[in-house]
Amino acid sequence: MVGVAGLTPLFAWLGPLGFAALMGLAGLLCLPALRLSVRDMPLAVVLLLALAWAGLSVLWTAHRPDEIEDSVALKLALQLPLYAAAWCGARRAEPALARLALRVLAWGLAAYGALLLIEAFTGGGVYQTIRNLLHDPIRPDLGRKNLAQGSFVLALLWPVAAVGGARAGAPVWLAFPMAIGTAVLAQLFLSDAPVLAVGLATGVGALVWIWPRTAPRLLALGAAGAVLVMPALILAVRLLGLGRHLPVSWDQRMGYWSYAMGRVADHPLRGWGLDASRAFSPHIQLHPHNGALQIWLELGAVGAVLAALTWALMFRGLMRDERSLLTAAASGSAAVYLFFGLVSFGVWQEWWLALAALVAVIVALAASRPETA
Secondary structure, three states, X not given: OHHHHHHHHHHXXXXXXXXXXXXXXXXXXXXXXXXXXXXXXXXXXXXXXXXXXXXXXXXXXXXXXXXXXXXXXXXXXXXXXXXXXXXXXXXXXXXXXXXXXXXXHHHHHHHHHHHHHHHHHHXXXXXXXXXXXXXXXXXXXXXXXXXXXXXXXXHHHHHXXXXXXXXXXOOHHHHHHHHHHHHHHHHHXXXXXXXXXXXXXXXXXXXXXXXOOHHHHHHHHHHHHHHHHHHHHHHHHHHOOOOXXXXXXXXXXXXXXXXXXXXXXXXXXXXXXOOHHHHHOOOOXXXXXXXXXXXXXXXXXXXXXXXXXXXXXXXXXXXOOXXXXXXXXXXXXXXXXXXXXXXXOOOOOHHHHHHHHHHXXXXXXXXXXXXXX
């Protein structure tokens, strides 16, 4: 866990795709700690059912991987137990080392946030210098794109990292360079989502802090509802003409979503099969950039119901009788993950699924610490 904490800022800065390997290795090392309680069973059963349905859909999928290492079904079958093991390992971590891991993570991500501020005002100068020193130069525009991707990582992790670090004895003010670095770099590099995510995490966290039982319940209903009604929502946007005169990136998304809607109607119950989004190029590039719609497209109504149950159980699991900053932070990070999934990333991207596991690991490390923040 200390190793994961120390490497997280480096992976966020230099190679977010590496999070899949990092969390996979952590899970492998933590396999002896894999223990699920009765309280864990509802979510575990839903995830196993979702995995089984996704695996079954390979029989009719419209996309066939060329190599076995490209098989999404195989990757998911490995990720679920490995990430669960990492989470269980964090829950059973030795207290002193857990506190050390949380402090290392908080200071590391605060330093990364400060570095993002430097990168923002130098146009990615530090990143460019590192790439040149490694004899791997990169075009400035691609460098800025990579740095913007790293801001998504920090936008997701900063709430739980800051609160977890504070519970372990790190200064509370470390939250500020994390949040400000994320927002400023994303704003200057023309990446809207991380800027919005900082505000979203703060707002959701505040609501859960004020209403520790009611707010998670409403979030559970909202998240599940968003997954279930996404096709109807996009159809309503099209019928009302709200998708006109949008910026280029959003106009492209609307094109993907409109095309995906037609394909969802072809197989509404079972979908087109796991990873089938790749089969619809050039109408859809890789995935529709809307996780809920991708679930509908590939796994149909069955997959959508299982995804909705997953989100509902996760948010309901954050209901508390008393106020907790950690629960508020976990809710904020979960809301950001859902938001990014609805507008940016594909559901099955390994590094993005690994980051979900990392959020769970950080919360588990911090959950057994005495409440000091």
